[in-house]
Structures are given as structure tokens and as C-alpha cells.
Amino acid sequence: MLLLLGFGLEPVTALASTVTITVMDEDTGKLIPCRVHLTNSVGQAVQPKQWPFWHDHFVCNGRVEVRVDPGNYVLQIERGPEYAKINTPITVAPASNQKLQVTLKRLVNMASENWWSGELHVHRSKEHIELIMQAEDIHVAPVITWWNMINLWKGRRVPVPATVHFDETRYYDLMAGEDEREGGALLYFHLNRPLRIARARREYPSPMKYVIQAKNRHDNAWIDVEKPFWWDMPTWIASGLVDSIGLANNHMCRDQMFETEAWGKARDIGRLPAPLGNGWWSQEIYYHLLNCDIRIPPSAGSASGVLPNPVGYNRVYVHVDRPFNITKWWEALRSGRSFVTNGPLLQIQANGQHPGHVFSVDEHSQSLNVQLNCDLVSRDLIGWIEVIKNGKVVSRESFSPQEGSLREKNPEPAAIRLKTELPSLEFKKNGWFLVRVVIDNPTTFRFASTAPFFVERKRQPRRVSITSARFFLEWVRQRIQRVDLADGPRRTDVLSYHEQAVRYWQDVVDRANVD
Numbered sequence: 001m002l003l004l005l006g007f008g009l010e011p012v013t014a015l016a017s018t019v020t021i022t023v024m025d026e027d028t029g030k031l032i033p034c035r036v037h038l039t040n041s042v043g044q045a046v047q048p049k050q051w052p053f054w055h056d057h058f059v060c061n062g063r064v065e066v067r068v069d070p071g072n073y074v075l076q077i078e079r080g081p082e083y084a085k086i087n088t089p090i091t092v093a094p095a096s097n098q099k100l101q102v103t104l105k106r107l108v109n110m111a112s113e114n115w116w117s118g119e120l121h122v123h124r125s126k127e128h129i130e131l132i133m134q135a136e137d138i139h140v141a142p143v144i145t146w147w148n149m150i151n152l153w154k155g156r157r158v159p160v161p162a163t164v165h166f167d168e169t170r171y172y173d174l175m176a177g178e179d180e181r182e183g184g185a186l187l188y189f190h191l192n193r194p195l196r197i198a199r200a201r202r203e204y205p206s207p208m209k210y211v212i213q214a215k216n217r218h219d220n221a222w223i224d225v226e227k228p229f230w231w232d233m234p235t236w237i238a239s240g241l242v243d244s245i246g247l248a249n250n251h252m253c254r255d256q257m258f259e260t261e262a263w264g265k266a267r268d269i270g271r272l273p274a275p276l277g278n279g280w281w282s283q284e285i286y287y288h289l290l291n292c293d294i295r296i297p298p299s300a301g302s303a304s305g306v307l308p309n310p311v312g313y314n315r316v317y318v319h320v321d322r323p324f325n326i327t328k329w330w331e332a333l334r335s336g337r338s339f340v341t342n343g344p345l346l347q348i349q350a351n352g353q354h355p356g357h358v359f360s361v362d363e364h365s366q367s368l369n370v371q372l373n374c375d376l377v378s379r380d381l382i383g384w385i386e387v388i389k390n391g392k393v394v395s396r397e398s399f400s401p402q403e404g405s406l407r408e409k410n411p412e413p414a415a416i417r418l419k420t421e422l423p424s425l426e427f428k429k430n431g432w433f434l435v436r437v438v439i440d441n442p443t444t445f446r447f448a449s450t451a452p453f454f455v456e457r458k459r460q461p462r463r464v465s466i467t468s469a470r471f472f473l474e475w476v477r478q479r480i481q482r483v484d485l486a487d488g489p490r491r492t493d494v495l496s497y498h499e500q501a502v503r504y505w506q507d508v509v510d511r512a513n514v515d
Contacts, residue, residue, distance in 0.1 A: 015069065015070060015094050015095055016067055016068070016069060016070075016095070017067070017068055017069070017070055017092045017093065017094065017095060017096045017097065017098065018065060018066070018067055018068075018096070018097045018098070019065070019066050019068055019090075019092060019098045019099075019100065020063070020064070020065045020066075020097075020098070020099045020100070021036065021038075021063070021064050021065075021066070021075070021077075021100045021101075021102065022062065022063050022099070022100070022101045022102070023036075023060075023062045023063070023077060023102045023103075023104060024062070024101065024102070024103050024104070025103075025104060025106070026103045026104060026105045026106065027106055030062075031061060031062030031063055032062045032079065032104055033059065033060065033061050033062055033079070033131060033134035033135040034059065034060065034062060034077050034078065034079045034104065034135050035057050035058070035059050035077065035078050035079065035135050035136060035310055036057060036058055036059070036060060036064065036075070036076070036077050037056055037057045037074075037075070037076035037077075037078075038066065038068075038073055038074070038075050038076075039056070039073060039074050040068075040069075040071055040072070040073055041071055041072045041073070045057065046058075046066050046068055046073075048060075048064055048065075048066045050064075051064060052124070052125065052128040052131060052132060054124065054304060054305060054310070055308040055309075056308065057310060059128075059131055059132050059135035059136075060131075060135070061131065061134075068092055069092075070092050070093060070094040070095075070096075071091075071092060072089060072090075072091055072092075073089070073090050073091075073092060074087070074088070074089055074090075075087075075088050075089075075090050075100070075102075077102055077104065078310075079104055079135065079136065079137050080117070080136045080137040080138060080312055080315075081315075081341065081343060081344070081345055081377075081379065082106060082107055082108050082109065082110055082137055082345070082377075083104050083105065083106050083107060083137070084104065084105040084106075084107055084379065084415050085379055086102050086104065107377055107379070107415050107417070108345060108377045108417065110317060110345060111139070111169065111324075113347070114319055114320060114321055114322065114324075115317040115318070115319055115345075115347065116139045116140065116169070116317065116318050116319075116320050116324055116329055117137070117138045117139050117140070117312065117315050117316070117317050118138060118139055118140030118141060118300075118315065118316055118317075118318065118329065118333075119138065119140075119141055119300050119301050119302055119311065119312050119314060119315045119316065120142060120176075120187055120189070120224050120244070120246070120299050120300065120301045120316070121144070121178075121187060121226060121246070121249075121250060121300075121301025121302055121303045121304075121314075122141050122142060122143050122144060122172075122176070122301075122302070122303075122304060122305065122311055123143075123144050123303060123304060123305030123306045124143065124304055124305040124311060125305075126143050126145060126152075126172075126174055129141060129143050129172050130164075130166055130167075130170070130172070132311050133167075133170050133172065133311070133312075134167065134170070136310060136311050136312040137312075138170075138311065138312040138315060139169055139170050139171065139324075139329070140170075140171050140172070140318075140326065140329055141171075141172045141311060141312070142172060142173035142176035142189050143172055143173065143174055143176055144176045144177060144178050144187070145174055145175065145176065145177070145194075146175075146177040146178075146194035146195070146197075147177055147178040147179070147180065147197075148178075148179060148180060148181065148197055148198065148200060149198070151194050151198060153193075153194055158175065158192070158193050158194075159174050159175070160192070162174045162175035162191075162192065163326060165326070169324050171326040171329075173189060173190070175189075175190075175191050175192065175193070175194070176188065176189050177191065177194055177195060177197075178226070179195070179197050179200070179207050179210055180226075181200060181201070181202050181203070181207065182202040182203050182231070182232075182263060182484070183203075183206075183207055183230060183231045183232025183235070183479070184207075184225070184226065184227065184230020184231055184232050184233060184263070184264060185226035185227065185230065186207055186210075186211065186223055186224065186225060186226065186236065187223070187224040187226050187301070188210075188214055188221065188222070188223060188224075189221070189222040189223075189224070190218060190220040190221050190222050190330075191214060191217075191218045191221055192218060195210050195213060195214060197210055202484070203483060203484055203485050203490075203494055204485060204490045204493070204494055205490075205493065205494070206493065206494045206496075206497045207232060207236070208235070208236070208239060208497040211223055211236065211239060211241050211242075212239075212241070215241050222243045222244070222330065223236075223241060223242050223243050224242075224243060224244045224245065224246060224299050224301075225237070225242055225244070225245040225246060226246045226249060226250075226301060227246050227249045227250075227251065227264065227282065228245055228246070228247065228249075228281075228282045228285035228286050228289075229261045229264035229265050229267070229278075229281055229282060229285055230263075230264045230265075231263065231264055231265055231479050231482065232479065233245075233264075233285075234472040234475050234476050234479075234501055234505065235476060235479065235497055235498050235500075235501040237289065237294060237296070237472075238476075238500065238501035238504035238505060239497075239500075239501075242296060243296070243297075243334065244296060244297050244298070244299040244333065244334075245286065245289070245296050245297075245298060245299060246282075246298075246299050246300065246301050246314075247282060247283070247286050247298035247299065247300065247340050247449060248298070248299075248300035248301075248314040248315070248316070248340040248341060248342050248447075248449075249282060249300070249301060249314060250301055250302055250303035250306075250307045250309060250314065251278050251279070251282075252278075252279055252314060252342055252444055252445045252446070253307060253308055253309050253313070253444060254308070254309055254310065254313050254342075254444070255308070255443065255444065256275075256308070256443060256444055257274070257275040257276060257278060257279065257443070257444050257445060258278065258307075259274040259275050259277070259278055260278070261278065261281070265475060265478070267280075267281040275442075275443060275444070276442075276444075276445045278445070279444075279445025279447070280445070283436075283449075286298065287388065287391040287468075288391070288465075288468040288471050288472065289468075290391065290432050290452055291390065291391050291463070291464070291465035291467075291468035292464055292465065292468050292469050292472065292508050293462045293463065293464050295336070295452075295454065297333055297334060297335075297336040297338060297356070297451050298316070298338070298340045298449065298451055299316055299333070299340065300314040300315050300316040300340040300341070300342075301314055302314045302315075313342055314340070314341075314342045315340070315341060315342070316333065316338050316339070316340045316341075317338060317339050317340075317341065317345070318332045318333045318337060318338045319332060319337040319338065319354050319355075320332045320337075332356075335356045336355055336356030336451035336452065337354045337355055337356040337451070338355060338356065338450075338451045339355060339448055339449060339450045339451065340448065340449055340451075341447070341448035341449075342445075342446055342447065342448075343378065343379070343380050343439050343446040343447070343448065344376060344377065344378040344380065344382065344437045344439060344446075344447070344448040345376065345377040345378070345448065346374070346375075346376055346435065346437050346448040346449070346450060347374070347375040347376070348372060348373070348374055348375075348422075348435045348450045349372075349373045350370050350371070350372055350373075350433075350453050351370055351371055353453070355434070355450040355451040355452065355453060356451050356452075356453070357453050357454070358453075358454045358455075358456055359427075359453065359454065359455045359456065360456050360458065361427070361455060361456065361457040361458065362457075362458060363457060363458040363459045363460070365457075366428065367426050367427060367428045368426070368427040368455055369424055369425070369426050370424060370425040370426070370427065370433070370453075370455075371421065371424050372387065372421065372422040372423070372424065372425070372435065373419075373420075373421055373422075374418065374419070374420050374421070374422050374435065375417075375418075375419050376416075376417070376418045376419075376420075376437060377415075377416070377417045377418075378415070378416055378418075378437070378439070379415050380439045380440070380441065380446060381399070381439065381440045381441075382399040382416075382437060382438075382439060382440065383398070383399060383438045383439060383440040384396050384397060384398045384399060384437075384438055385397040385422065385435065385436070385437050386435070386436045386437075386438070387422055387423060387425065387433065387434075387435055388433060388434050388435070388436060389425060389431060389432075389433045390431045390432060390433070390463065390465075391465070391468070394423075394425070395422065395423040397422065397423075399440070422435065427455040429457065429460065429463065430455055430456055430457055430460055430461070430462055430463040431454075431455050431463050432452045432453060432454050432455065432463075433452065433453050433455075434449060434450045434451065434452045434453065435449070435450045436448070436449045436450075437449075461511075461513055463513065463514055464508060464511060464512040464513055464514065465512060465514050465515055466509060466512035466513075466514065466515055467515050469505060469508040469509040469512045470509055472505045472508070473502065473505035473506060473508075473509055476498055476501045476502050476505055477502065479498055480495060480498045480499070480502075483495060483498070
């Protein structure tokens with residue numbers, strides 16, 4: 001709801017105008033921190049000096065005064081996916097003082113349902129992070145303060161403790177880091193000081209040097225593979241030292257896709273065309289990992305501060321019972337009690353259990369039947385809801401009017417909450433499953449996905465796909481051919497990690513037991 005409260009006070013200049021925007025929470029009637037996109041008729045974003053700005057938006061505490069030229073503007077206001085969006089045109093009269101009051105409506109309170117939001121790839125100023133987190137309604141946001149070329153702590157005392165707690169349930173870590181080179185990018189968390197990676201070159205030393213160093217020196221070191229398609233990903237996975245992988249990653253942006261794999265393993269663009277193909281490629285790779293019995297939880301990151309995303313555009317929700325704290329959040333993320341999203345909010349229970357649950361089936365039982373209950377909130381037009389079993393789509397509920405009943409239940413696409421049962425599953429053997437929602441958006445890959453559930457039958461070996469195992473074995477062999485180092489000790493050292501990965505994936509191939 002947008003109210004024009006008044007204008008026409010004495011102008012500051014002959015033509016320039018002042019616009020004061022006040023944003024209120026519908027439930028509390030109080031000011032609420034939020035993100036504001038204010039663009040003129042040619043798409044240029046207004047950038048007030050007093051508030052943190054990035055790319056095409058700024059965040060504020062709920063009240064902002066901007067100086068603008070007269071003309072037509074578009075005002076968009078958001079506060080993460082749990083609130084309805086404001087998207088409205090405004091006209092600024094010459095030499096005026098206009099006051100706009102906006103009310104934000106909360107669609108759902110995920111924290112009240114024990115789902116706590118976070119994201120793992122933040123490049124924003126540590127001085128602004130608290131306001132940014134409030135404006136995006138996010139609870140966990142490690143801030144990257146060191147990476148290959150920059151270390152904000154060089155010559156300065158590192159903070160102890162590095163984790164800051166504020167607003168009762170919000171946490172950020174000031175010691176997060178990133179190693180981004182030829183093989184891809186790794187994110188580091190829970191360290192008490194930066195790794196010394198400033199002298200690292202594109203190929204040498206191997207990123208595995210720092211992975212091992214971090215795990216040896218820091219008891220709780222957490223290492224995230226920032227995107228699934230990075231060339232070194234199978235080598236990192238083979239080490240057994242990786243903790244999560246970026247399924248909702250920064251190639252997926254609010255208004256666009258980065259359509260290539262950069263220096264990662266390229267997809268077949270004939271089968272997975274632009275602009276959305278890169279998003280589907282990340283999904284496929286992750287399913288291949290699960291098909292190799294690699295039980296690694298999905299994570300999310302937006303790279304705000306480097307790429308054109310707000311903080312928390314790609315986010316992961318983790319189920320943590322109260323009382324909430326940061327330690328329990330990371331423990332639950334490791335267990336896969338989570339879903340990732342850049343739009344829809346997807347709560348799935350399977351036989352009453354949250355994602356990450358391992359169903360243990362007695363050896364005398366013929367099968368396991370799984371009932372899926374879906375609670376979905378979305379501000380966007382939904383394309384379909386899919387159930388994925390062992391890497392294959394086994395059911396799809398469409399929102400297209402001609403294809404199914406879900407649209408009839410919820411005809412309003414702007415903000416829906418859908419509670420429904422999905423088609424049940426039957427498992428006679430070991431395996432895994434998850435649920436995915438895909439938004440009908442031709443410009444960017446907007447989706448939500450649960451972490452996987454697993455099914456284990458006693459006295460039955462875990463399911464390993466020979467197709468998926470060979471996929472990664474061939475990947476590592478291709479990576480070895482790409483190593484750009486002259487013969488000598490450095491090349492030998494770098495190749496040693498890839499050769500270890502070849503042996504690892506060959507062993508996975510040898511013990512594969514399906515297809």
C-alpha cells in the first residue's frame with residue numbers, strides 16, 4: 001500500500017526535489033529496515049549518500065530522504081522473501097518535497113516455525129553488515145574479509161571472537177575467506193585468522209594445500225565449494241574435507257543469469273541452453289554427487305559486493321529448534337535439515353521428518369512408503385513442483401492452467417501459501433530423494449530445493465551409480481589435461497592431488513552397484 005502524504009514545501013533548488021520514503025511494518029506499525037530500488041526513467045538507480053548502496057539498491061532503517069531531479073521513477077522495496085514486494089511508479093514534481101509512506105506485509109515468519117535464514121558468500125562492508133542483515137531479514141551472514149589479493153586484517157589485530165551476535169538471533173563472522181583461482185572457488189569459515197594465500201598463483205600451490213592447512217589448524221574449519229561446476233570440485237570432494245556445496249550460487253542473480261561456467265566445466269549448451277542452462281547444470285552435478293553416496297548438504301551464496309545481487313538473494317534456511325544459536329545452525333546445516341532458495345519458501349516433511357533425515361528400513365520389510373507434505377510460500381508465479389528420486393524426476397505438479405489443479409487452488413500468483421500432499425514415494429532399495437520448486441521466470445533460474453532425504457535398508461550396500469561415478473572420473477582426467485604448469489616439482493605437486501582423486505573415483509566406479 002502506497003500513500004502520498006504531502007508535497008509542495010519550499011524547494012531547496014529551482015528544480016531538484018526531495019522525496020522522503022517511510023517504510024512501516026504492517027504487523028507492528030513501526031519503522032522496518034528494508035532494501036530500496038529507486039530508478040529513473042532510463043533505469044539509473046538513485047544512490048543516497050547516507051545509506052549503504054550496491055549496484056542498483058540501497059538499504060535503510062525504514063526512513064530515507066533522497067534528492068532527485070523531477071520526473072518518473074519506479075520504486076521497489078523488499079525485505080527478503082518473507083515479505084510482500086512493493087513495486088510502484090512515482091512521479092516527482094519539480095521543486096517539491098514529497099513524502100511517501102509504504103507498508104510492508106509479512107507473508108510468513110519462518111523463524112517462528114524454526115527455520116533460520118543464512119547465506120555463505122558476502123563481500124559487503126563489515127561496517128554495514130548489521131543494517132544489511134536487518135534489511136534483508138537474514139540471521140547468519142559470514143563476511144569475507146580476506147581472499148587472494150586482499151586481506152583486510154593485514155597489519156591489524158584480528159577480532160576475538162570473530163563471530164558477532166546482535167538482535168538476539170543474528171550472527172555474522174568477520175573471519176570468512178575465499179580462495180578463487182584456476183580450479184574454482186572455495187569459501188572458508190570458522191577460522192581464527194586468515195590463511196596466507198596472497199602469493200598463490202592461478203595453479204600453484206594447489207587449493208588442497210590450504211584446505212588441508214585449514215582443517216589441521218582450526219578445529220571447526222568449514223569449507224564450502226562455492227559452485228558445483230568448478231573444475232577442481234571432484235578433486236576437493238575426493239579429499240573428504242568439504243562440508244557443503246553452493247547449489248543456489250551467484251551465477252543466479254536477481255534480474256539475470258551468468259550464462260557460462262566461467263573457468264568451470266562447461267555444460268552441453270545444446271541440451272541446457274542459455275539463459276537458464278547453467279542453473280540446471282548445477283542441479284545435475286549435485287544429483288550426480290548424491291548418486292555416488294556423497295552426502296554433502298547444499299548451501300547458498302549471492303556474492304553481493306562483487307556480483308549484482310542483494311545479500312541473501314540466494315539463501316539457505318536451516319531448521320533449528322529454539323533456543324536458537326549459531327552453533328546449532330551450523331550443526332543443522334551439516335545434517336542437511338535445510339532448503340536453499342532464491343525465491344519460494346519450501347517446507348517439506350516426509351513421514352513427519354525434515355530434510356536430512358535418514359530412514360532406516362528393517363531388512364524384513366518389503367518397502368518404505370513415504371508421504372510428502374508440502375508447505376510452500378511464493379511471491380512469484382510457480383512453474384512446477386517436482387519430486388526427485390535418485391536423480392530422476394518421478395512426479396511433477398504443474399501450475400499451468402491447462403495442466404493441473406494447483407493453479408485452481410491458488411489463482412493469485414503475487415503471494416500464495418500452498419499446503420498440499422505431494423505424490424507418495426515407495427522405496428524397495430536404498431536411495432535418496434528431495435523436492436524442488438521451479439519458478440516460471442525466463443530470465444533467471446529461480447527455484448527452491450530441499451536438502452536430500454536418505455533411505456537405508458539394513459544389510460544392503462548403499463546405492464552408488466556407475467554412470468555418476470564415471471562422470472566424475474572422466475571429469476578429473478579432463479582436469480589433469482588442463483593443468484597449465486611446466487614439468488617440474490610444482491606440476492608434480494599439483495598433479496598429485498588430482499591423481500589421488502582419480503584413484504578415489506576409480507574406487508567409486510569399482511564399487512558401483514546400479515545402472
